[in-house]
Amino acid sequence: MNANVEIKELSEIKLIGITHIGEFENTSNTYEQLMKWASKKGLLNSSEIKTLTIYHDNPRITQISKVRWSACLIVNENVITDSEIRNISIRKGLYAIGHFEISPNQFEMAWEAMLAWVKINGYLFDEREFFELYHNDNKTHPKQKFITEICVPIKRSENMKTLNSCVQSYKEQLEIGDIQRAYKGLIEYLMGLKTHFANKYSDDFYMGHFNQGYMDISYFTFTPVALRNTKLKIGIGFNHEKMQFGIWLGAQNRQILKKYWEIFKGSNWNKYNISSEVNEGFAIVEYTLVEIPDFDNLKLLTEQIENKALKFIADILDALGEPS
Numbered sequence: 474m475n476a477n478v479e480i481k482e483l484s485e486i487k488l489i490g491i492t493h494i495g496e497f498e499n500t501s502n503t504y505e506q507l508m509k510w511a512s513k514k515g516l517l518n519s520s521e522i523k524t525l526t527i528y529h530d531n532p533r534i535t536q537i538s539k540v541r542w543s544a545c546l547i548v549n550e551n552v553i554t555d556s557e558i559r560n561i562s563i564r565k566g567l568y569a570i571g572h573f574e575i576s577p578n579q580f581e582m583a584w585e586a587m588l589a590w591v592k593i594n595g596y597l598f599d600e601r602e603f604f605e606l607y608h609n610d611n612k613t614h615p616k617q618k619f620i621t622e623i624c625v626p627i628k629r630s631e632n633m634k635t636l637n638s639c640v641q642s643y644k645e646q647l648e649i650g651d652i653q654r655a656y657k658g659l660i661e662y663l664m665g666l667k668t669h670f671a672n673k674y675s676d677d678f679y680m681g682h683f684n685q686g687y688m689d690i691s692y693f694t695f696t697p698v699a700l701r702n703t704k705l706k707i708g709i710g711f712n713h714e715k716m717q718f719g720i721w722l723g724a725q726n727r728q729i730l731k732k733y734w735e736i737f738k739g740s741n742w743n744k745y746n747i748s749s750e751v752n753e754g755f756a757i758v759e760y761t762l763v764e765i766p767d768f769d770n771l772k773l774l775t776e777q778i779e780n781k782a783l784k785f786i787a788d789i790l791d792a793l794g795e796p797s
Contacts, residue, residue, distance in 0.1 A: 476583070477572045478590055480627070486563035489516075489552050490527070490545035495538050500526070503544040510558050511546055523547045525606040527561065545604075563602045569594075571623045576616070580605075581727055585755070587623045593689055595633050601626035658768070660685060663711060666775060667693045670709075681706070688713050697786055699795040704729045707789070709762070709782055718766055718778055720785050721759035733757050737792070744788050760785050 491507050493499060504524065511517050529541040543561055551560050571587045573579075591598065606622040614620070646652050664683055671680045674695075681694030692710025700706070704725040711718050724730035734757045737747045745760045762781045766774050790796065 476586060478587070479570050479572075481568055481570055483563070483565055483568050483624075485565045487548050487550060488525070488527075488543075488545040488561040488563065489548055489554060489558055490543040490561045491557050492529070492541060492543045492559070492561075494541050497537075497542070500544065507544050507546060507558070510556075514552065516546065516548060516552070523606060523608070525604050527563070527602050527604045529602075563604060566599060566601050567627050567629075569596065569625045569627050571625075572621075573623060574618050574620050576618050577611070580619075583623055585727065587625050589755075591625055591627055593687060595630065596627040597630050599626040599628045656688070659711060659713075660691060662768070662771060662774075663691055663693070666709075666778065667695075669775060670695055670779070684710075686710075686713075695782070695786075697790060697795075699790055700793075703733075703793070703795075705733060705757075705793075707786055708756075709778070716766070717761050718763040719759060719761050720782050721756040722789055723755050723757065730755065730757060740792075742792050744792075745785065758789065 489507070489511065491503050493503050507524075508517065523546075525545050525547065527543040527545060529543065530539070545561055554560060569587065569591050571583065571590070573583050575583055602624075603626065604624050606624060608620040608622070611617050611619045667680065667683055670678070677698055679694070679696045679698065679701075681696070683691075683693045685691050690710050690712050692708050694706045695709050696706045706723050706725065708721050708723055709718075710720075722733075724733060734748065737757055745758050747758050748756050760781075762778050762785075763774065768774065
């Protein structure tokens with residue numbers, strides 16, 4: 474999502490806020506109530522006014538109707554509060570901070586990206602506050618976007634190598650030269666594969682952008698027109714760790730992902746692997762196209778991927794009752 478992510482040690486942040494339980498549709502009303510109270514107390518005189526939302530519960534685990542969240546205003550010291558307004562604080566500690574410029578409907582995707590980033594980079598989640606920090610009023614933005622930071626509390630695992638040691642190891646491998654040659658060849662092949670599919674199937678499929686990833690999975694989306702109204706998508710890519718080509722059924726957001734995952738999981742359909750958890754790898758159904766690819770015969774490799782991918786897609790469409 475074009476996010477810039479940094480690891481930063483944050484000091485304690487003092488806040489005043491209103492805690493709400495349930496759906497997030499009341500966010501604007503809750504903030505309006507908070508700002509009216511703060512204005513009466515003379516707390517809005519500074520030009521450096523910052524607001525943030527704390528999520529006290531994980532929406533993946535807790536029912537949305539029971540999720541606790543707080544609309545907050547940053548203050549420099551404890552404030553005498555009353556009614557629903559209370560003093561809150563963000564505990565100091567290590568955070569993964571993602572800098573985003575996003576529209577309201579992209580927040581869920583941004584959170585998914587941040588949680589995935591933490592896992593990919595080997596950090597563990599810590600039991601402190603997960604929060605969003607806002608740097609603008611989106612109503613004044615030319616595209617109504619939020620300039621925000623998504624802040625995820627993290628800790629290093631005991632066996633986690635320092636960045637310096639990892640960079641040194643990386644440098645040593647680069648000096649050999651095989652990594653550069655292999656990665657360049659893989660990316661060029663995948664881009665050529667995407668072009669091959671685009672030239673051959675452009676009338677029946679939507680082609681997505683090519684995503685190189687972080688040397689984990691490089692992929693592109695190849696979604697049949699028949700799935701236009703479902704908000705589902707098909708991904709084809711190369712898993713760098715397993716050295717395998719794969720294909721998967723995904724979705725544009727978590728609600729759609731969960732909906733169709735429950736449909737497949739609750740059925741007796743077993744042609745391909747259905748993810749054991751709804752958020753696992755952002756896949757509903759997945760399949761290995763080529764387990765041991767032969768990069769010395771790229772023509773045969775492309776034929777293997779193409780034939781198995783089309784068979785997978787036809788089976789998915791059949792399972793969903795869509796015309797292939």
